[in-house]
Amino acid sequence: MENAKLSSxxxxxxxxxxxxxxxLVISLGSDAKQNTWFSILLGSLIGILFYHVNYKIxxxxxxxxxxxxxxxxxxxxxxxxxxxxxxxxxxYICARVTRDFGELLVAVAYTQTPLxxxxxxxxxxxxxxxxxxxxxxxxxxxxxxxxMYLFAITGLILILVSGLIxxxxxxxxxxxxxxxxxxxxxxxxxxxxxxxxIAFTYLFPYLNYSKNGRFLGSFAILLSGINLSITAAxxxxxxxxxLFENTQFPLLSTIQYISIGNFIERLDIFFIFAAFIGAxxxxxxxxxxxxxxxxxxxxxKDHKKIVYPFGLIVLFLSQTIASNYQEHINEGLKFVPPxxxxxxxxxxxxxxxxxxxxxxxxxxxNMSKTMKEG
Amino acid sequence: xxxxxNLFAFxxxxxxxxxxxxxxxxxxxxxxxxxxxxxxxxxxxxxxxQFVNPKNIAGNQQTSGxxxxxxxxxxxxxxNLLEAARAASQHVSRQLYFAHTDVLMIGEEVARDGLxxxxxxxxxxxxxxxxATIVIAKDSTxxxxxxxxxxxxxxxxxxxxxxLQFSESRWGEDIHLTVGELVPTIYSKSKQAxxxxxxxxxxxxxxxxxxxxxxxxxxxxxxxxxxxxFKGDKLITWAEGKTARGxxxxxxxxxxxxxxxxxxxxxxxxxxxxxxxxxKVSANxxxxxxxxxxHIDAEGGITEADTFLDLSKAEELIKVQNALxxxxxxxxxxxxxxxxxxxxxxxxxxxxxxxxxxxxxKKVEDVWNEEIFPxxxxxxxxxxxxxxxxxxxxxxxxxxKGND
Numbered sequence: 001m002e003n004a005k006l007s008s009x010x011x012x013x014x015x016x017x018x019x020x021x022x023x024l025v026i027s028l029g030s031d032a033k034q035n036t037w038f039s040i041l042l043g044s045l046i047g048i049l050f051y052h053v054n055y056k057i058x059x060x061x062x063x064x065x066x067x068x069x070x071x072x073x074x075x076x077x078x079x080x081x082x083x084x085x086x087x088x089x090x091x092y093i094c095a096r097v098t099r100d101f102g103e104l105l106v107a108v109a110y111t112q113t114p115l116x117x118x119x120x121x122x123x124x125x126x127x128x129x130x131x132x133x134x135x136x137x138x139x140x141x142x143x144x145x146x147x148m149y150l151f152a153i154t155g156l157i158l159i160l161v162s163g164l165i166x167x168x169x170x171x172x173x174x175x176x177x178x179x180x181x182x183x184x185x186x187x188x189x190x191x192x193x194x195x196x197x198i199a200f201t202y203l204f205p206y207l208n209y210s211k212n213g214r215f216l217g218s219f220a221i222l223l224s225g226i227n228l229s230i231t232a233a234x235x236x237x238x239x240x241x242x243l244f245e246n247t248q249f250p251l252l253s254t255i256q257y258i259s260i261g262n263f264i265e266r267l268d269i270f271f272i273f274a275a276f277i278g279a280x281x282x283x284x285x286x287x288x289x290x291x292x293x294x295x296x297x298x299x300x301k302d303h304k305k306i307v308y309p310f311g312l313i314v315l316f317l318s319q320t321i322a323s324n325y326q327e328h329i330n331e332g333l334k335f336v337p338p339x340x341x342x343x344x345x346x347x348x349x350x351x352x353x354x355x356x357x358x359x360x361x362x363x364x365x366n367m368s369k370t371m372k373e374g
Numbered sequence: 375x376x377x378x379x380n381l382f383a384f385x386x387x388x389x390x391x392x393x394x395x396x397x398x399x400x401x402x403x404x405x406x407x408x409x410x411x412x413x414x415x416x417x418x419x420x421x422x423x424q425f426v427n428p429k430n431i432a433g434n435q436q437t438s439g440x441x442x443x444x445x446x447x448x449x450x451x452x453x454n455l456l457e458a459a460r461a462a463s464q465h466v467s468r469q470l471y472f473a474h475t476d477v478l479m480i481g482e483e484v485a486r487d488g489l490x491x492x493x494x495x496x497x498x499x500x501x502x503x504x505x506a507t508i509v510i511a512k513d514s515t516x517x518x519x520x521x522x523x524x525x526x527x528x529x530x531x532x533x534x535x536x537x538l539q540f541s542e543s544r545w546g547e548d549i550h551l552t553v554g555e556l557v558p559t560i561y562s563k564s565k566q567a568x569x570x571x572x573x574x575x576x577x578x579x580x581x582x583x584x585x586x587x588x589x590x591x592x593x594x595x596x597x598x599x600x601x602x603x604f605k606g607d608k609l610i611t612w613a614e615g616k617t618a619r620g621x622x623x624x625x626x627x628x629x630x631x632x633x634x635x636x637x638x639x640x641x642x643x644x645x646x647x648x649x650x651x652x653x654k655v656s657a658n659x660x661x662x663x664x665x666x667x668x669h670i671d672a673e674g675g676i677t678e679a680d681t682f683l684d685l686s687k688a689e690e691l692i693k694v695q696n697a698l699x700x701x702x703x704x705x706x707x708x709x710x711x712x713x714x715x716x717x718x719x720x721x722x723x724x725x726x727x728x729x730x731x732x733x734x735x736k737k738v739e740d741v742w743n744e745e746i747f748p749x750x751x752x753x754x755x756x757x758x759x760x761x762x763x764x765x766x767x768x769x770x771x772x773x774x775k776g777n778d
Contacts, residue, residue, distance in 0.1 A: 168729070175732060253504070
């Protein structure tokens with residue numbers, strides 16, 4: 001673990017950027033059609049629930065990383081295995097996000113550039129940031145947060161001014177297909193992006209007033225949920241449902257529709273900008289967490305030594321996990337949530353919480369017993 | 375040693391970050407203003423590209439000695455559109471650059487056979503913008519229209535785009551539609567597409583030559599003409615003149631237009647400018663029977679009066695206003711009948727029905743255009759107001775002349 005401290009505000013903006021990250025640009029939960037905004041909102045509420053589970057465990061073992069407290073909860077052997085699996089999980093998700101980002105840039109802007117180069121540049125940047133440590137990442141987040149919101153607000157105003165929004169497209173509102181909405185929530189939006197907050201359990205110890213963590217996290221998740229929900233609603237309103245369902249990057253299509261007086265148009269840069277900032281924070285935080293978990297698990301002195309090898313691993317994983325974009329996306333939607341997200345994001349934390357709760361109750365009982373006897 | 379290593383890394387990264395991998399030099403790209411799609415002779419499609427010729431665009435009149443037309447046309451054939459576009463490399467000395475394409479012109483023959491094959495590439499390709507205007511070359515090929523030179527706006531693509539924009543908002547018989555707006559209606563069962571047409575009048579051969587822009591009266595002017603009615607992805611017929619405007623009234627496309635109202639025996643005695651117009655379509659389903667109400671709010675003033683009527687009196691003005699309401703109502707009802715005759719719900723009535731009663735819509739969506747829409751009861755309510763008569767109140771000229 002690094003010797004670093006994060007302010008509440010830094011923690012807050014990091015969560016916000018991390019959550020919005022790539023979810024802002026990919027078509028998130030689009031199976032719910034015109035009700036996508038609702039399924040995202042519902043997903044964020046479930047995400048807050050997950051977050052509380054993790055935070056509760058942390059309150060039993062303050063100032064410790066999950067890789068250490070899992071050893072205390074389930075024993076040294078099982079805890080180490082768990083910690084090891086989490087490292088693999090974070091590295092894999094990090095590689096997935098890198099791939100998402102690279103594919104996006106290659107499809108949209110750099111059509112002639114090999115995926116490897118695009119990913120490599122991103123990973124070089126992340127290696128640099130992780131080497132500098134979490135405080136540097138947090139300060140970067142502060143600056144980029146302001147930029148991102150500036151762009152988002154400008155974009156929103158431009159869309160409103162060009163009169164693209166057709167509220168008709170959002171109808172009928174929540175009239176039926178509750179089944180689909182709930183399925184989307186349970187299989188997609190609750191886990192990506194909101195369940196991915198599991199990564200932040202490794203950042204709790206850095207928070208300077210860790211009591212704020214519970215409120216900060218919940219608020220940031222809710223706010224990012226609202227932001228994503230508004231974005232989804234605007235996308236549907238502008239694009240209409242069939243196009244929204246079938247476009248790979250709804251936000252890009254929406255932005256391409258902006259045309260004010262035949263003069264302010266072709267604003268793709270807004271999209272690329274959002275994609276860049278979001279993807280960077282998502283990748284860098286997963287990357288950092290994977291590195292710091294390894295450092296902690298293997299009792300290394302310094303996390304800096306393993307940053308380069310991890311960079312290479314992530315880079316090559318991002319190339320090899322799928323042979324084309326469709327395979328990559330389908331894995332992400334069909335395979336990963338039930339097989340990886342459910343156990344890692346909610347299954348294991350809940351089991352840990354139950355055991356931790358029982359253990360601590362026993363301890364408290366013993367304590368009060370000794371107190372009484374004494 | 376580390377310093378040197380850092381310097382080396384610095385140089386390497388600088389090269390990468392400049393982003394030169396994907397570079398396209400300005401002198402290597404041909405900016406395309408308009409794309410035309412027709413059937414080819416040897417292969418399936420013939421594409422026409424209207425390249426902007428930057429050297430010959432006004433602004434440098436000094437060099438006008440060597441100027442040619444502001445555009446250059448190239449054509450190429452292919453069995454699909456991508457092939458046709460890339461095949462152009464054989465005779466175009468530059469890379470085709472679609473990011474500034476403003477007009478997608480489709481030959482009538484192609485439009486009658488269906489647009490599905492054509493619309494995939496514009497929305498899939500990141501270069502091409504969905505804000506490009508889509509137009510159909512009425513009674514001709516896209517090639518013929520794109521080859522025509524136009525005098526006021528030197529780039530014909532701009533002429534087409536602007537003509538449609540202004541004629542939609544100031545006259546109301548055409549429709550300015552982007553590719554992005556068209557796509558959702560192409561496969562929709564509840565709303566059929568409408569696309570504006572363009573015709574070439576006059577001497578078609580002369581239109582291609584400089585003569586067209588050098589004579590004071592264009593020898594072959596381009597005209598926006600009528601609205602093409604689609605069924606699914608196929609063009610089935612044209613709505614022209616007042617019928618087309620009726621469609622625009624319902625679709626809420628009219629910002630401003632002029633109405634002519636008959637008075638007594640005199641035809642078109644009053645010219646009324648409509649400055650504000652808003653339409654609202656509401657639907658309900660009762661006893662398994664759909665009902666549609668079209669409500670129009672309009673506001674305007676008398677800008678021309680060619681008969682005598684004491685317009686300084688409010689009650690007389692109300693009479694004209696009632697005549698105006700009737701006129702607008704007639705226009706709208708005519709266009710509804712026209713659409714019903716051709717069994718194409720271009721107004722999106724089906725969409726409104728599906729919003730109010732989804733179960734009913736599920737039952738009828740497959741037969742909507744064929745069976746339900748043609749017999750649909752549509753109530754038209756027009757709430758038009760004449761607010762002013764501008765500078766003259768009473769048309770005194772006719773007071774002395776008498777009505778004839």
